[in-house]
Amino acid sequence: MSDxxxxxxxxIRAALGRGPLPADAAAALDARVPRHTRLGFDDDPIQRFIxxxxxxxxxxxxxxxxxxxxxxxxxxRHRHGLPPRAxxxxxxxxxxxxxxxxxxxxxxxxxEILSVTPCxxxxxxxxxxxxxxxxxxxxxxxxxxxxxxxVLHTGQIxxxxxxxxxxxxxxxxxxxxxVNIVSGPSRTGDVExxxxxxxxxxxxxxxxxxxx
Amino acid sequence: MKVGSxxxxxxxxxxxxxxxxxxxxxxxxxxFVNGRAALVAGVPEFEAMRDQARDVKNxxxxxxxHYLERFEASVTAAGGHVHWAADAEDARRIVLDICxxxxxxxxxxxxxxxxxxxxLNEALEEQGYTVVETDLGEYIIQLxxxxxxxxxxxxxxxxxxxxxxxxxxxxxxxxxxxxxxxVTEARLVLREKYxxxxxxxxxxxxxxxxxxxxIIVTNEGNGDLTQTLARVHIVTSGIERIVPTLDDVALFLRxxxxxxxxxxxxxxxxxxxxxxxxxxxxxxxxxxxVLVDNGRSKMLGGKFQDMLRxxxxxxxxxxxxxxxxxxxxxYGWVYPGPMGAVLTPLFVGLDATRDLPNACTLNGRCQxxxxxxxxxxxLLRELRHRQHEQGLRPPGQTRAIGAWRFVAERPRLYQFAxxxxxxxxxxxxxxxxxxxxxPGGAAWSGLRDLPAPQGQTFLELWQARRK
Numbered sequence: 001m002s003d004x005x006x007x008x009x010x011x012i013r014a015a016l017g018r019g020p021l022p023a024d025a026a027a028a029l030d031a032r033v034p035r036h037t038r039l040g041f042d043d044d045p046i047q048r049f050i051x052x053x054x055x056x057x058x059x060x061x062x063x064x065x066x067x068x069x070x071x072x073x074x075x076x077r078h079r080h081g082l083p084p085r086a087x088x089x090x091x092x093x094x095x096x097x098x099x100x101x102x103x104x105x106x107x108x109x110x111x112e113i114l115s116v117t118p119c120x121x122x123x124x125x126x127x128x129x130x131x132x133x134x135x136x137x138x139x140x141x142x143x144x145x146x147x148x149x150x151v152l153h154t155g156q157i158x159x160x161x162x163x164x165x166x167x168x169x170x171x172x173x174x175x176x177x178x179v180n181i182v183s184g185p186s187r188t189g190d191v192e193x194x195x196x197x198x199x200x201x202x203x204x205x206x207x208x209x210x211x212x
Numbered sequence: 213m214k215v216g217s218x219x220x221x222x223x224x225x226x227x228x229x230x231x232x233x234x235x236x237x238x239x240x241x242x243x244f245v246n247g248r249a250a251l252v253a254g255v256p257e258f259e260a261m262r263d264q265a266r267d268v269k270n271x272x273x274x275x276x277x278h279y280l281e282r283f284e285a286s287v288t289a290a291g292g293h294v295h296w297a298a299d300a301e302d303a304r305r306i307v308l309d310i311c312x313x314x315x316x317x318x319x320x321x322x323x324x325x326x327x328x329x330x331x332l333n334e335a336l337e338e339q340g341y342t343v344v345e346t347d348l349g350e351y352i353i354q355l356x357x358x359x360x361x362x363x364x365x366x367x368x369x370x371x372x373x374x375x376x377x378x379x380x381x382x383x384x385x386x387x388x389x390x391x392x393x394x395v396t397e398a399r400l401v402l403r404e405k406y407x408x409x410x411x412x413x414x415x416x417x418x419x420x421x422x423x424x425x426x427i428i429v430t431n432e433g434n435g436d437l438t439q440t441l442a443r444v445h446i447v448t449s450g451i452e453r454i455v456p457t458l459d460d461v462a463l464f465l466r467x468x469x470x471x472x473x474x475x476x477x478x479x480x481x482x483x484x485x486x487x488x489x490x491x492x493x494x495x496x497x498x499x500x501x502v503l504v505d506n507g508r509s510k511m512l513g514g515k516f517q518d519m520l521r522x523x524x525x526x527x528x529x530x531x532x533x534x535x536x537x538x539x540x541x542x543y544g545w546v547y548p549g550p551m552g553a554v555l556t557p558l559f560v561g562l563d564a565t566r567d568l569p570n571a572c573t574l575n576g577r578c579q580x581x582x583x584x585x586x587x588x589x590x591l592l593r594e595l596r597h598r599q600h601e602q603g604l605r606p607p608g609q610t611r612a613i614g615a616w617r618f619v620a621e622r623p624r625l626y627q628f629a630x631x632x633x634x635x636x637x638x639x640x641x642x643x644x645x646x647x648x649x650x651p652g653g654a655a656w657s658g659l660r661d662l663p664a665p666q667g668q669t670f671l672e673l674w675q676a677r678r679k
Contacts, residue, residue: 005296008451008505012277015513021278029278032456034268036463037260052476107494110407126477135491139440143433161462168458175290175423177495178440179483186433187479188395190349190365192236192372193243196395199348200402201433201480 038125038160045124049157050209052127056184057197059206066151070097072208073116073149080147080204086114090136092151106138108145115141116149121164122157122207126183129207130164132171133178142180148202150182154211215560216544220567223542228659232371233539240368244530247474248581261467266585268460269521272452273512279421279454280503286424290486292499300330303504307332307413307446308339310500314444316341316410322428322435323347324415325363325524326448326504328546329559332413344405346434348398355382361540361548364472364526369539402434412442412496416449417523418464419501422457425483426501429468431475436482445484445496451503452520464523467583472525507559515594519554521584528578528588534571543568550578550588557595566604569595630669638667 013019021029041048050060063072069092077084088103097103108115120132129150133139142148158164168175186201197203216223227233252258272279284294297303303326311319319341321327333354336343345354349366353359355378360366367375375394380387383401388394406412414435416426426447428435439445455461469475488495511520529535529549540548544565545556553572557565569592578588599605619626640647641664650657668676 004298004302004505007298008296008503008509009277009280011505011509012280012451012512015509016274016277017513021275026278029275029456030282034457034459034463036264036268036459037257038462039255039466040257055476056479105493110403128477128481133492133495134489135493138492138494139436140494143436143440161465162459165458165462175425175483175485177290177485177487177489177492179425179485180436181481183477183479183481185479186431188348188432189243189473190347190352190367190432191370191375191391191394193239193365193368194372194391196391198399199395199432199434200346200399200406200437 038162041125041159045157045159046154046209049122049124049127052124053129053184053207055127057187058127058184059204060209061206062209064211066092066095066210069116069151069208069210070095070101074098074101076147076149076206077114082114082147086116087112087138087141087145088115089117089138089141091118092116106141108138108140108143110144112140112145114147114149115145116151117141119150119152119156119207120179121167122152123159123161123164123181124157125160128181128183130167131180131182132168132176133180134173134176139178139180142182143201146198146203148182148205149208150205151208151210154209215556215564216541217556217560217565217568218544220542220544220571223544224538224571227538227542232374233369236369236371237536237539240362240365240530241536244472244474244526248471248527248530249474251470251474251476255470258467258470261463262583262585264463265467265523265583266521268455268463269584272454272456273517273520276451276454276512279456280451282421283419283424283454286421287486287499287501288424290424290499291489292424292486292501295500295502297330297502297504297506299506300504303330303448303502303506304332304335306502307448308335310444310446310498311336311339311341311411314410314498316444318342318344318405318408319411319413320344320346320405320409320438320442321350322412322414322430322438323350323366324413324448325360325546326415326450327413328360329506330448330504332448344402344409346402346405346438347430348395348432348434351398351402352378355379359541359546362526362529363524363547363549363551369541406437406441409438409442411444411446412438412440413446413448414439416447416453416501417468418455418461419447419449419453419503420455420458420461420483423483423485425485427461427481427483429465429478429481431473431479433480436480439482439484439496440494442496444498445487445500447484447499447501448504449501451505451508452522468523468525471527471581471583511558516554516558516591518586519551519558519591521586522551522555523584524551525583527581527583528586531577531581533573533575533577538571550592551586554588554591554595562595562599562602562604566599569593569599627669627671631672634665634669635667637662637664640664
């Protein structure tokens, strides 16, 4: 396999008419910081986030503080007729959940119907939430259950992708194994280009937005 | 995958006579073309973004060796493995070796055009693995034993009724009648497969040198379930899909969905960096990236280097009148439409693909929507030029062009011939002014009438007006 590596790199360099880059040129490339045009918008980032997320069949519920989360989850369950059980990510497990509510921190198995997870950020430019995988946020919670409730604080909403990347880079443990940017319920247009929700991932995604 | 491109003409005739295909392609035109136009009109920065995307890709290509090595180092640092595949055979062997080592039985797949390019499914099935495509479109064509006919909507040529028939045969009845029922059925069948899978294979829209991440962009979430639930995640991707930093990824995310499906964003954008970490309760135990060259490095530094900027969005085929008439299967290999008409001859050879560069009217719509500004018509013209140099043009055509040139270089003869032709054709057109059977042009007039000229040449009319 190292043969193929040498062959490919050799062919690339031959095509470019040079040998390996000198150290200073390589260092200059590594120091490159792109400044690309961003999507311009004047709207309030929180308002924009909500509008964009809801434009793709996602829903947003607002609560004043995290203490209200158990009630918000119960309301969602009643509206959709869901049983009192869920995969609830670890950071949210300590809230005052009702006594009959059975929850576990994941992973989510085939029979999982509902999940409640934290987010790392909301991205206003397109209205998406960003979730970082780890013991406190297993990836299966974002994809396996039919219903996904993503808990986002208003202070976590940033304007652009670049601002969200900065949060990833700032983590002491570095880039997470998996980063999911979720923009609504799973969908497909693969049969006659008719948009249909609930292809493989959640049929319904609600952002529970905490704070004013 | 077998190359069907030599039978292009025959395939186009079949396609043109298929009413289901006509209907499907008509819908796609409306959906994708109008969707893109409406969205792009609302983004004043879009043209600047296209310029920057072109420039970033050119920058990567000029430093491809460096960024590939950086990517490899970043993946390794995150606990993943990078494999280099000089050609399709290398790539298949690498994937088969991994599957064998981990004692795999079921292999799930997210959509990967590179895996189609290297014929991965056939190779895996030959070795006895159960291979399940999980993208709904790919799943449909896997059941139908057909190649994709569009790079982002692989089953675009199938009607709802045809899908229902395939599902009934594969899963048992009763036959479903709505799109919703069909999607739910596929959801339930494929859900089992994700949890059974030993190896999950996905493509990579972007490979990020900065972080060692591979990125997939999907609407269904199938790629995510594929890579999260299998024990081993393998990414198959072309060497040109490298992007230096996450900030560069942001630029491409802003143009990809808008160009491809006319959406502001696809539903899921997922970055994968290495395998499961200590404390993780899910995620793959192993993470591999197979970097596939398969002819790409040979395109560098030459006239076709621009093609390596392609981000596989499908905008060129969505806007191509030829693709819109004949669909993807006529092109005979993995990549259809304008980008396929350039790539296929370069990957499988000029000889087997003689018709592809000529199945183009040089109208330029593809170039006008390409998010990375690939000069597709120019590249197709260059391929025609190479066909000529290698004696691959039809001899009749070469003789005809020679005869035209002989006449065109002699103005008096040219004008005389023109006058004769204009008068004869007018007479043939009769009172309807249309010619239903063009002598010597049956292939052309078999499908439509030729509007007859009105009897005088342009030059005659112009001279008459000047008087």
